[in-house]
Amino acid sequence: MSEIETRIAEMATAARAASRALAAMPTARKAAALKAAAGAIRAAAPAILAANAEDMKAAEARGTSGAMLDRLRLDDARLEGIAAGVEAVAALPDPVGAPIKGWTQPNGLKFEQVRVPLGVIGIIYESRPNVTVDAGALCLMSGNACILRGGSEALSTSKALHAAFIAGIASESLPADAVQLVDTSDRAAVGVMLGAAGLIDIIIPRGGKGLVARVQSEARVPVLAHLDGICHVYIDRDADADKAEAIALNAKLRRTGICGAAETLLIDKAAEATGARVVKALLDAGCEVRGDDAVRAIDPRVVAADDADWGTEYLDAIISAKVVDGVGGAAEHIARHGSAHTESIITENAETANRFLAGVDSAIVIHNASTQFADGGEFGFGAEIGIATGRLHARGPVALEGLTTYKTVVRGNGQVRP
Numbered sequence: 334m335s336e337i338e339t340r341i342a343e344m345a346t347a348a349r350a351a352s353r354a355l356a357a358m359p360t361a362r363k364a365a366a367l368k369a370a371a372g373a374i375r376a377a378a379p380a381i382l383a384a385n386a387e388d389m390k391a392a393e394a395r396g397t398s399g400a401m402l403d404r405l406r407l408d409d410a411r412l413e414g415i416a417a418g419v420e421a422v423a424a425l426p427d428p429v430g431a432p433i434k435g436w437t438q439p440n441g442l443k444f445e446q447v448r449v450p451l452g453v454i455g456i457i458y459e460s461r462p463n464v465t466v467d468a469g470a471l472c473l474m475s476g477n478a479c480i481l482r483g484g485s486e487a488l489s490t491s492k493a494l495h496a497a498f499i500a501g502i503a504s505e506s507l508p509a510d511a512v513q514l515v516d517t518s519d520r521a522a523v524g525v526m527l528g529a530a531g532l533i534d535i536i537i538p539r540g541g542k543g544l545v546a547r548v549q550s551e552a553r554v555p556v557l558a559h560l561d562g563i564c565h566v567y568i569d570r571d572a573d574a575d576k577a578e579a580i581a582l583n584a585k586l587r588r589t590g591i592c593g594a595a596e597t598l599l600i601d602k603a604a605e606a607t608g609a610r611v612v613k614a615l616l617d618a619g620c621e622v623r624g625d626d627a628v629r630a631i632d633p634r635v636v637a638a639d640d641a642d643w644g645t646e647y648l649d650a651i652i653s654a655k656v657v658d659g660v661g662g663a664a665e666h667i668a669r670h671g672s673a674h675t676e677s678i679i680t681e682n683a684e685t686a687n688r689f690l691a692g693v694d695s696a697i698v699i700h701n702a703s704t705q706f707a708d709g710g711e712f713g714f715g716a717e718i719g720i721a722t723g724r725l726h727a728r729g730p731v732a733l734e735g736l737t738t739y740k741t742v743v744r745g746n747g748q749v750r751p
């Protein structure tokens with residue numbers, strides 16, 4: 334066994350023991366531990382911000398882009414948001430033991446399905462420091478132990494946040510092994526986690542194309558994918574032009590670096606005037622538009638899109654744009670090029686909206702609102718692990734319930750099977 338394999342195996346064994354303790358832990362104890370963790374994060378603010386300044390300096394020296402630096406950066410307000418998020422999770426209903434459904438068979442056997450934790454969760458994520466704490470808090474409250482492998486650019490920040498978090502939970506006598514951090518930027522750790530069948534129950538990869546490729550070729554542990562967001566806004570012939578403009582601009586430009594940012598604008602061929610207005614508004618706002626021939630005819634500032642553009646997640650002020658044949662054409666394009674994350678239709682026609690909402694099989698489908706609502710906080714979940722883009726039990730923003738599975742409790746009074 335390599336050193337890293339040994340290390341991950343040790344971490345997973347300790348996590349398993351912690352997960353057993355957590356699975357049976359009363360809600361009040363978990364909530365108290367999370368409140369203590371929030372306090373410990375606030376108390377450690379100077380050390381956490383100093384660690385973040387180190388990460389930022391190194392990232393700037395490497396020439397990291399503005400959107401990525403923004404994702405990495407912490408300040409007092411963001412740190413307070415992280416601590417408040419932990420308290421918000423502590424106040425949420427405990428999913429463990431919550432009944433899902435119950436029924437009685439003719440022989441008198443009573444069945445009840447109740448939520449149980451997933452067990453030991455491995456999370457591989459990008460360099461957004463809040464994820465270290467959000468994921469730790471959500472896993473703990475849902476009775477799971479976790480092994481966190483964050484982005485290498487944020488390693489110092491993650492270590493400082495993690496140290497404060499576990500000091501907080503340990504002060505309430507919870508096992509520190511409940512939330513462990515892989516403290517190396519060596520990508521070998523990712524490979525070992527993906528192959529740790531039997532040690533880790535489920536892997537949540539949260540990231541883009543590089544991570545996708547590795548997960549697809551190496552994962553032996555079940556995967557709850559949180560992958561790239563090639564999100565679409567479709568402007569229908571019955572769109573309200575004001576809504577279309579406001580929503581498209583927000584979906585693309587509110588924050589270009591997040592996975593819920595729109596990457597492609599689809600324009601109904603019968604929505605020529607509204608489509609032209611939106612394309613011009615995007616260009617005027619400083620967004621590069623890469624269009625097909627029909628979109629290029631709208632404005633000379635539109636540059637030519639090539640085939641690769643339809644599958645590209647720019648995470649920048651760039652959008653691809655294409656004219657399609659109605660809602661059917663939009664659904665077809667999304668099925669071919671999307672990543673099953675989030676898609677929005679702009680229309681005043683309820684029937685067309687319903688065709689889109691039913692016909693597009695992405696984790697989140699939206700009518701007349703921005704794709705940037707793809708977020709656990711915006712869904713009312715308190716926080717999120719991320720947006721699940723796969724086909725397992727949880728899709729879209731994953732929070733407490735998404736981190737559980739269920740078991741069936743059967744109550745009899747002596748029945749035997751004939």
Ligand SMILES: NC(=O)C1=CN([C@@H]2O[C@H](COP(=O)(O)OP(=O)(O)OC[C@H]3O[C@@H](n4cnc5c(N)ncnc54)[C@H](OP(=O)(O)O)[C@@H]3O)[C@@H](O)[C@H]2O)C=CC1
Nearest residue numbers: 458459484485523540541543544559560561562592719720
């Ligand atoms: N669906 C969702 O919830 C979310 C999706 N995303 C997506 O994440 C992407 C942006 O983040 P970005 O930083 O580029 O994500 P990356 O996929 O580059 O990195 C994410 C994590 O995966 C690791 N990783 C990436 N490639 C490999 C590899 N080949 N082998 C081992 N480990 C690897 C990184 O490690 P290292 O630090 O070593 O690079 C990092 O820990 C976008 O595509 C965005 O849509 C982002 C947030 C949420």
Ligand SMILES: N[C@@H](CCC(=O)OP(=O)(O)O)C(=O)O
Nearest residue numbers: 404461590591592593707708
């Ligand atoms: N869902 C969250 C952000 C998730 C996300 O995309 O993060 P990242 O790609 O790390 O910037 C939000 O909408 O704010």
